[in-house]
Amino acid sequence: MPRPLIDASWRRVAAAGVDPGGAGGPAVLSDAEVSRLVFTGPLAPMIPVLRDRLEPVARASGQLLVVTGTDGTVLWQGGAPEVxxxxxxxxxxxxxxxxxxxxGTNAIGTCLVLGTPVGVHGGEHFVDGHQQWTCAAAPLRDPVGGALLGVVDLSGPARTAHPGVLALVSAVAxxxxxxxxxxxxxxxxxxxRIAGPLLARAEGRALVLAHDGRTAAATGFAGPARVALPAGLDGGHRLLPVLGPCRVEPLPGGWLVRLDDDDLSGADTAVLLDLAGDRPRLRVDAPTGSWVDVLGPRHAEILLALARAPQGLTAAELAGALFGDxxxxVTVRAEVSRLRRAVGPLLATQPYRPADGVTLDVVLPGPGKVLLPGSVAPVVLALRAARGPAAGPAPG
Structure with a gap:
């Protein structure tokens, strides 16, 4: 009898049409694209630590050390040359x-689905050609925001299996x-230290952000823990998520942001909920600028429900759309409160709806792809059913 997590994984990969015989190899990115991801991607600071701590173990035990991104793309390998x-x-x-x-089922892919450390041994692999292998993988997360960044894995011939490998990989992660x-x-x-004197002289609300959007200091208000900064930010008058209209000035290592305490309405603002990719994304285009941020599944469900009800939803109606109850x-109000901290003045309340002047559109996955995999929200299940079998199976 397979372990429950292996049984669930086999069901997922069978539904995805994976061939147990291994027909059709995995797609491969170019060397240049892999190098770019290794040296400039979000895992760049972690790879040296993982290499220094785990590659000697991999070499000594006849295994392979692997680091992947959130989509399972192998970014870096080290370990025993024969393996x-x-x-x-x-x-x-x-x-x-x-x-x-x-x-198919393997420690890397299943770890990405579950977000927890996973070991897969021998015949637990779905593809026949992988059943002579053992692997142990642990998730790598953003230590500040908690978002999943990728996976670290030790793999090798089945004879190299050891009960302590999964604990070791988890500890090094x-x-x-x-x-x-x-x-x-x-x-x-x-x-x-650099920004302290500037904030001391600032009038009104202001904060200092690192280049990754983390808040270093603020004056006049508490400030959010993080702001999703638009790509190519170069200062000037911009619309920033959570904050609204701001004046942005460059600093060594970050930005000084002064809030414009004007009307923060969403006039002429276009919001696009993109559900076609691997992770839900939100794009906001306003007269003062644009920004893109990655959403969690629950926030994506909320926005999808609101997009399908332009007249707005009461808390009870939204609870029905999300939970069928x-x-x-109370849960809905808490979730919407968290979402409004992320998107600022784009959402109105009583009822919940896009703010005046905000248009909310949705991009759905293409044929054969599942809308919000793993979601069991009634609004998602209903839309999957309306799109038909070509949209992919709903989770069991």
Whole structure:
């Protein structure tokens, strides 16, 4: 009898049409694209820690150390040369997609689905050619915001399996996150020293943001923990998520942001909820600028429900759309409160709806792709059913 997590994974990959015989190799990114992701992507600060702590173990135990992104793309490998040669024969190489829908049940792909450490041994792999392998993977998370950034994995021939490998990989993943958090805290402290005199002279509300959008200091109000900064930010008068209209000035290592305490209405603002990719994204285009942020599944469900009810929804109606239970209004109010902290003045209340002047549109997944995989919200299930079988199966 397979373990429950393996049984659930096999059901997912079978529904995705994965061939147990392994027909069709994983797609491979170019070397240049892989290098760009390694050196400039969100895992760049963690890879040296993982390499230093785990590659000697991998070499000594005849295993392969692998780091992937959130889509399962292999970004970096190290370890025993003979095992790397065997992995090459499976297409288990930098640039390869190693998620469940591509290669079936494996520690990397299943870890990405569950967000927890996972070990997969021998015959637990879905694809026949992988059943001579053992693997143990742990998630890598943003140590400040908590978002999933990727996975670290030790894989090798089944004979190299050891009961302590999963605990080791998990511990080193936690160490890498801790060291990155410590470096981030040091950079924020340096930014605070630079910005302190500026904030002391600032009138009204102002805050200092690091380049990644984390708040280093604020005056006149508490300020959010993080702001999703638009790509290519170069200062000037901009509309920023959570904050609204602002004046942005560059600082060494970050930005000084002065809030314009004017009307924060959403006049002439276009909001696009993009559900076609691997993760829900929100794009906002306003006269003063644009920004894009990644959403959690619950916030995506809320916006989807509001987009399908332009007249607005009461707390009870939204609870029905999210949970099938109109009585869960307390939970709904808490979730919408968190969402409004992220999107600022774009949402109105009583009833919940886009603010005046805000248009909210949705991009749905293409044919054969599942809308918000894992969601069981009634609004999502109803839309999946309306789109028909080509939209993919709903979770069991």
């Amino acid at each position: 790397r040669r065997r992995a090459d024969g499976l297409g288990f190489v930098p640039g390869a997609a190693w998620d469940e829908p591509t290669v 936690a160490l890498a996150e801790h060291e990155v958090r410590a470096a981030h805290d040091r950079s924020l402290e340096q930014l605070r 109109p009585a869960r209004t």
